[in-house]
Amino acid sequence: MISLTVHYFAILREQRGLTEEKLTTRATTPTALYDELRARHHLTLPADRVRAAVNDEFVAATATLRDGDRVVFIPPVAGG
């Protein structure tokens, strides 16, 4: 089990109902963590449409999460 902080933005923030939370998980990759959160909170976006950032850097969906990481899930962007 590792302890993480997860931040939510935009549609994920609204669907989760908060901007950040601390949690413990058995997930070891962003994808596994997202799938866990998606099932728990009924998030609509599938994992393949969400990118991940760890400690303010984009990471691969299969990157290894470490205790204390700050994880952000990034819905499809729409600037401009």
Next chain:
Amino acid sequence: MISLTVHYFAILREQRGLTEEKLTTRATTPTALYDELRARHHLTLPADRVRAAVNDEFVAATATLRDGDRVVFIPPVAGG
């Protein structure tokens, strides 16, 4: 012989030393008229680098000049 008004701009204006003149000519096309003026006034640009306008419309180098026409020779442009 036809009577024309010729207007000069930019490098042609400087080389001719005036902005417009009335003249009579046996030339019947812009190219023939330009070659006549070029020889008389030592204009540097050859005829194939100068476009012609008659009565404020671009015309072909071989267009027919008519008595009373307003002719403008247009050196290579350089706006912007």
Next chain:
Amino acid sequence: MSFRLSATPLDPAALQRALVDVRAGACVTFEGWVRNRNEGQAVLALDYEAYALLAEKEGAKIVAEARMKFAVLAAHCVHRVGHLPLGELAVWVAVTAEHRGAAFDACRYIIDEAKARVPIWKKEHYAGGATAWINCATRGDHADAIRPVG
């Protein structure tokens, strides 16, 4: 060379003064404005939300890429966040160069890449009260992304 977010309205004339350079023969600017329709729906306003730290990092990377790819003298991009009414300036990009080709190409590169890569999200508010997060609809209709009133 810079990319930044702004929570307050942009003043393009003031922003552009920072680009003055007697070596520059061309300045190309792009402004993105909040328009009153999108895909057939009447839009009343927008909210932009950003993951600020990563947005500024990714935006700076895009501007640096433009500088590497094109012969530019300066390139700047500022993106609004917050609630924007119709007509409001949402994003401003300006590029100076000796020659216009590089200025056009770099300006377009920056806005195209920014829209595709920078973590900023747009929520549209429609006539009637519904809202939607752009690009976030899920299968079937837009029911998952468009939140009806009440």
Next chain:
Amino acid sequence: MSFRLSATPLDPAALQRALVDVRAGACVTFEGWVRNRNEGQAVLALDYEAYALLAEKEGAKIVAEARMKFAVLAAHCVHRVGHLPLGELAVWVAVTAEHRGAAFDACRYIIDEAKARVPIWKKEHYAGGATAWINCATRGDHADAIRPVG
């Protein structure tokens, strides 16, 4: 849609206000500035001279062509004539459209065509006092087009 010449300095912020339109999602502008070098020579100032009647006719035709070719809402071009110091705004083009692709393409079309077709001429004044009409050099060196001092 318009093209015009101006004998007095341009105010881009004021010019752009005429383009405000809530249907527009994009506004692309091109500014041509008087720069301090051209083909290796130090430039001090420019003179622009125009065949005004035909320039405005040909410019209006170019702007109308841009409107036919690209999905734009408005397109304007103003070109300076007279004596311009370094850094001065020589030509301003602005295009609004629903989407940015058309705005970029139309803006570039207008400035490219204007430079190639509109009867406007540029004389450069160099450090040392020589001058030259741009694009008007004749064979051999530039001696025919560059007029030395005195």
